[in-house]
Amino acid sequence: MTSHTEYLTITTPTRYEIRDITGEVERVCRTAKLHDGFVLVSTMHITSSIFVNDHESGLWSDIMTWLEELAPAGEDYRHHLTGEDNADAHLKRMLLGHQVLVPVTGGALDLGPWERVHYGEFDGRRPKRIVLKAFGIGAAA
Amino acid sequence: MTSHTEYLTITTPTRYEIRDITGEVERVCRTAKLHDGFVLVSTMHITSSIFVNDHESGLWSDIMTWLEELAPAGEDYRHHLTGEDNADAHLKRMLLGHQVLVPVTGGALDLGPWERVHYGEFDGRRPKRIVLKAFGIGAAA
Amino acid sequence: MTSHTEYLTITTPTRYEIRDITGEVERVCRTAKLHDGFVLVSTMHITSSIFVNDHESGLWSDIMTWLEELAPAGEDYRHHLTGEDNADAHLKRMLLGHQVLVPVTGGALDLGPWERVHYGEFDGRRPKRIVLKAFGIGAAA
Numbered sequence: 001m002t003s004h005t006e007y008l009t010i011t012t013p014t015r016y017e018i019r020d021i022t023g024e025v026e027r028v029c030r031t032a033k034l035h036d037g038f039v040l041v042s043t044m045h046i047t048s049s050i051f052v053n054d055h056e057s058g059l060w061s062d063i064m065t066w067l068e069e070l071a072p073a074g075e076d077y078r079h080h081l082t083g084e085d086n087a088d089a090h091l092k093r094m095l096l097g098h099q100v101l102v103p104v105t106g107g108a109l110d111l112g113p114w115e116r117v118h119y120g121e122f123d124g125r126r127p128k129r130i131v132l133k134a135f136g137i138g139a140a141a
Numbered sequence: 142m143t144s145h146t147e148y149l150t151i152t153t154p155t156r157y158e159i160r161d162i163t164g165e166v167e168r169v170c171r172t173a174k175l176h177d178g179f180v181l182v183s184t185m186h187i188t189s190s191i192f193v194n195d196h197e198s199g200l201w202s203d204i205m206t207w208l209e210e211l212a213p214a215g216e217d218y219r220h221h222l223t224g225e226d227n228a229d230a231h232l233k234r235m236l237l238g239h240q241v242l243v244p245v246t247g248g249a250l251d252l253g254p255w256e257r258v259h260y261g262e263f264d265g266r267r268p269k270r271i272v273l274k275a276f277g278i279g280a281a282a
Numbered sequence: 283m284t285s286h287t288e289y290l291t292i293t294t295p296t297r298y299e300i301r302d303i304t305g306e307v308e309r310v311c312r313t314a315k316l317h318d319g320f321v322l323v324s325t326m327h328i329t330s331s332i333f334v335n336d337h338e339s340g341l342w343s344d345i346m347t348w349l350e351e352l353a354p355a356g357e358d359y360r361h362h363l364t365g366e367d368n369a370d371a372h373l374k375r376m377l378l379g380h381q382v383l384v385p386v387t388g389g390a391l392d393l394g395p396w397e398r399v400h401y402g403e404f405d406g407r408r409p410k411r412i413v414l415k416a417f418g419i420g421a422a423a
Binding site for chain 1: 193203252256
């Protein structure tokens, strides 16, 4: 039984951004010497997402346009009575989800051919942390 | 390796409600004497949600208003041909999700500063159960 | 500690379909001789979903109608500039999610009375794979 936890910090230059972080998940799996189990990838902030989808910039653009339609910025949200202006980010992040569990089999991420782990930022321009916890059966020494 | 399972029952006084249950997750983590691993928090009913977001009543109100826009009650749903009247609750619960996996590191919930675990009820006024399973490496005796 | 991984292939006859796969999850749990832990059920394709909801054909129809309203096919998506025509499937799958973690307690799936695990297909008519990983404490021999 092995467990290994890392934290990744991302500061996006813009308010909204989608970024492929699969390489980081692979790196944590290797560092943990995990043979079989999982890597939990979970954003620690409530205005960003972790999700699995295609690494394709047109689709990323479609996702952002679609989220803006379903959970628009600039509306008269009650959350803004607290002085915040990011209620849309809290809602957008719910639509994509905030964590994924990546299975690990035979020492490698057990993903389909087009599955990639993404970070979705909806209130960026400041440091955000992601926890990555590799958990399971370690490789024999 | 340790595993500990508890069930929490919630009966809300109204049909729709959001409630912070992070204290219950912390309690289960302590009772399990979990040092490193996870607590799965999963509603056992199909008209309620478990999700992570901000503990802020204005945002909770925004979430309920928004869910009502995206998955309105009172529509002419086919599910209602069975005699049920809660198809909207089945849809609302999909938008927020029905389970979260809370990482545990160093004996404590490994959450970001504003992350709180919430129960979202969309067809309340009767008892609903939530399963909480703490799983991982126990603290040394 | 035990871990057991299987892959399920589904080819739906139509583009859109919802199918109850709880029996497959139960079978994998039994084959793994899992006493306490989890079965991760995760689609390996980015145009399909795994979700928990009611086994009721009227509700399944409502879900498909609702997804079509929130993420319609046939729109002018940028993803289609790549030659694809399935951007709606990539979006629909986000709304329902792509994986669930089914708790196992006392050797059986620890589900509520109406919880059933479903596969949601939004771009079918070709083989799609699902990974099922049972993980936890095995039954005593």
